[in-house]
Amino acid sequence: MKSCMIEIKELDKTHQAIRETSKRSERSRKGQFLTPTEIAKFMAGLFEQDFENIRILDAGAGAGVLFTSSIETFIAEKHHPKKINVVAYENDLTLLPYLQKSIFHCKTICEKANVDFNCEVRNEDFIREGINFIEKNLFEENEELFTHAILNPPYKKINGQSATRRLLNEAEINVSNFYAAFVWLTAKMLKKGGELVFITPRSFCNGPYFRTFRKALLNMTSIKQIHIFNSRNKAFGNDNVLQENVIFHAIRGIHKPTEVIISSTDSLDFQTINIKHVPYENVVKPDDTDAYIHLVINDSDEDILQKMKCFNSSLCDLGLEVSTGRVVDFRASQYLQQQPDDDSIPLIYPCHFKEGFITWPVESNKKPNAIKSAEQIHDLLIPSGYYVLTKRFSAKEEHKRVVAAIYDPKRINNTFVAFENHLNYFHMKGRGMTVQLAKGLSLYLNSSLFDRYFRLFSGHTQVNAADLRKMHYPAREQLIQLGSYVNNRIPNQEEIDIILDKVCKYNYEKNTSK
Numbered sequence: 001m002k003s004c005m006i007e008i009k010e011l012d013k014t015h016q017a018i019r020e021t022s023k024r025s026e027r028s029r030k031g032q033f034l035t036p037t038e039i040a041k042f043m044a045g046l047f048e049q050d051f052e053n054i055r056i057l058d059a060g061a062g063a064g065v066l067f068t069s070s071i072e073t074f075i076a077e078k079h080h081p082k083k084i085n086v087v088a089y090e091n092d093l094t095l096l097p098y099l100q101k102s103i104f105h106c107k108t109i110c111e112k113a114n115v116d117f118n119c120e121v122r123n124e125d126f127i128r129e130g131i132n133f134i135e136k137n138l139f140e141e142n143e144e145l146f147t148h149a150i151l152n153p154p155y156k157k158i159n160g161q162s163a164t165r166r167l168l169n170e171a172e173i174n175v176s177n178f179y180a181a182f183v184w185l186t187a188k189m190l191k192k193g194g195e196l197v198f199i200t201p202r203s204f205c206n207g208p209y210f211r212t213f214r215k216a217l218l219n220m221t222s223i224k225q226i227h228i229f230n231s232r233n234k235a236f237g238n239d240n241v242l243q244e245n246v247i248f249h250a251i252r253g254i255h256k257p258t259e260v261i262i263s264s265t266d267s268l269d270f271q272t273i274n275i276k277h278v279p280y281e282n283v284v285k286p287d288d289t290d291a292y293i294h295l296v297i298n299d300s301d302e303d304i305l306q307k308m309k310c311f312n313s314s315l316c317d318l319g320l321e322v323s324t325g326r327v328v329d330f331r332a333s334q335y336l337q338q339q340p341d342d343d344s345i346p347l348i349y350p351c352h353f354k355e356g357f358i359t360w361p362v363e364s365n366k367k368p369n370a371i372k373s374a375e376q377i378h379d380l381l382i383p384s385g386y387y388v389l390t391k392r393f394s395a396k397e398e399h400k401r402v403v404a405a406i407y408d409p410k411r412i413n414n415t416f417v418a419f420e421n422h423l424n425y426f427h428m429k430g431r432g433m434t435v436q437l438a439k440g441l442s443l444y445l446n447s448s449l450f451d452r453y454f455r456l457f458s459g460h461t462q463v464n465a466a467d468l469r470k471m472h473y474p475a476r477e478q479l480i481q482l483g484s485y486v487n488n489r490i491p492n493q494e495e496i497d498i499i500l501d502k503v504c505k506y507n508y509e510k511n512t513s514k
Contacts, residue, residue, distance in 0.1 A: 005285060011224055035060050035152045035199065037069070038268045039247070043197045044069035046225060046249040047148055053083045055150040057189055059182050061088035062095055064102030066150045067119075073108045075113045086119040087146070089126040096123065096342065112215045127164055127178075130185035131171045135188075145191040151198045153182030156222045173216075180204060180213040187220045190252040196221060202228075202244040204291040206457045214291040218284060221250035225261040226283075228295055244296070256280055264297050274298060292470060294456045304452050310504040313473045315426075320441075322426045322468045324392065325419035326380045327371065334367040335377050344370035345381055347418045350391045355403040356442060356490025358389065359411050371418050381416040382425075384409040385432015389426045390442045392463050402463055404445035406438050406490075424465045439486035440479030446490060447500045478503055 035043075047070065058067040065514040067086050074080055086106070090099055103119045110117035122129065136147060156178050158165050168174070168181055175181045179200045187196055198498060203208040260283045264274045278296045282305060285292070296302060310466060327347060329336060340361055349367045352358045361369035370429050371377060387407040394401050407417065407425075407431065419425050426441060427433065433441075444450055450471070458467055474482065485491060485499050 018345065026211055028236075031211065035065050036268060037065055038270060039199065040065040041073075041272050042227070043099040043199065043247055044073040044196050046247075047073065047150075047195050048224075049147065049251075049419055050079070050192060051147045052081055054081045054085070054148060055146045056084065056086045057146040057151075057186060058086065058088045058386065059130070059149070059151045059186050060153050061090040061099060061121075062092075062152070063098035064088065064106075066152060068106055069104045070148065070150055071117075072109065075109055080113060083116040083117060084118075086117075086285065087122065088119060089129070090123050091123055091125060093123065096121070099406050125164075127185065128167060130182075130189060130208055131167055131173075134171070136186050146189055147191055147194045149186045149190055149194070149196045150470040151182060151186055152200065153179040153198065155179055155201060158190075174212045175205075176209050180210060183291060184213060185215055187252065192253055194252045194327070196246065196250045196252065199245055199247045202246045202295075204297065205246070206467055206470075207464055208290075211290050213324065214293065217250070218291055219254065220252065221258050222253055222255050222257055223248070223250050223280070223283065224257070225249040225263060225442070226293075226295060228262070228297060229266055230266045243368055245480045249508060262296055278302075288470075290470065292457045296456060301452075301456060304449060304456065307449055307501075307504055308472060310451050311472045311474045311478070313406050313475045315469055315473065318437075318473060318476055318479070319428055320426055321429065322424050324465050325421045325423040325425060326382075327377075327418050328421045329368070332371065332377055332380065335372040335374055337370040337372055338368050340370035344372050345416050345418050346414050347371045347413050347420060348389065348407065348423065349420045350393075350422055353389075353391070353403065356405055356446065356486070357411065357488075358405055358407045367420075373416075377418075380418050382419070382427070383428075384412075384415055386435050386438040387417075387419075387432055388426040388438050389419065390426075390445060390468070391461055392422050394463070400446075400448075400451050402445055404442045406442045406486075407432075408435075424463065426468075436480045436483035438483070440474070440483030441483065442490060443482045443486055443496055444474060444479065444500065446493075446496055448493065448497050449500055449504075450462045474503070 023262075043066065056067050056070055061067060071086070072082060074084065086103075088099065090096065099121060103121070106119065120308050133144070134198050138227060158168070158176060158178055158181065164181075173181060173184050175184060183196075183198050183200065186198070201489060204213060225247075226249075229245055257280050259277045259279050260275045262278050262283070265272065272281060274297065276296065282296055282302075283294055285294070296305065325348075338348070340346065346360055347368055347370050348358055348360065351362055351365055352360050371380070386409065388404055389407055390402055390404045394403065409417075432438075454463070454467070454471065457470075473479070482499065482502055485495075490496070491499065
């Protein structure tokens, strides 16, 4: 199959030509990031079902690298199919010449292998056409359904006022991003037993925005494999895209597997792949109504899952809640003050975090330290008390995703306090908690165990209040025990992890001895 390898390298040159003749901003506006050939070959290699007549769907075909890689993979098999049909959707007219070149190559290699080949290019809106397709095939299994689907869908949000949004609402497909809509529709267009392989951002694995999509995907398909890129700049580095991406391989059908293959790589050559077989219940928790998808990559991650079993309390069990800071500064700009006075309220930003506590005010900082006391901003304030704060956003280069600090009312003398929108705050029905509970909770949140467990399902740098609500926490007495180790500063990272390990080990032995 030497000619196949030549064509794959030619597709790399094609992608480079497309990047050179189009603006990156325009490709970003379209959500168009072309699949590198190494990734395309890996994705195509995940297909395993044996069909004599193959019907491939490529929704958002670009230059054709995904279906080309799939056909080369099928033809290379000893018992290759007798017939291959491809339906490729691509509404960017500038890509059609490149797409036609890929089709010609596929036709050539199929003729040499005596495989009947046909490819239909549809220069149409895939979402509109996909909805029409589903409605037509709603109650019957027919020949138009696909045996295989492979896609790299557009990565952009759906305008809430757009015709696309209205179409999806009418079809009861409740998603906020094009990539989720494309995958949802594609899965519904498969035959029972048909295979789906797609590459998308990892962000759909958690959070409330993708809850409906996750549940639909898991209800329609059975997960076979999830592949993770250990570096966020690998998958689409040529387009300067910095985000965590995953490749999913799933089978159309409701049967759930006993285990899922979780694989990962550090580079795009796929020469060294770490593979782990993980129980399905560790990937999607049976009792999780939000269907978060946990990505357990190695033995260390398995160890984290075991250790987290020591902590079974929810925030509700603890009488705690977590909310997002109420002050959106640009909306309250007329009330902000660089420095406090007698007629202002402390305003807390991430820049006030220092050694596990809130240090306020901060001199010579770009962020204001206070908000003017006025009737118009009364709803933005909360009573002074002990609160635990976490940063909602972390820089990509930061070592830890979850960073917490204690708001100590004894250090900041005021009746009220305001938390800026880039923070989450833990509270008891809108008021503070006990000092020992705050100290124990902060130590737990700052632990490596909590941070690493959080990363098993969260693939982006944002720490949402909804995600924090999903986490398990130590029991109240355990938190108070942890709080006894905190004085005027939070211990360093090594000390925190030793303390938590000690408490975890003690409670594990206590429970197993009963």
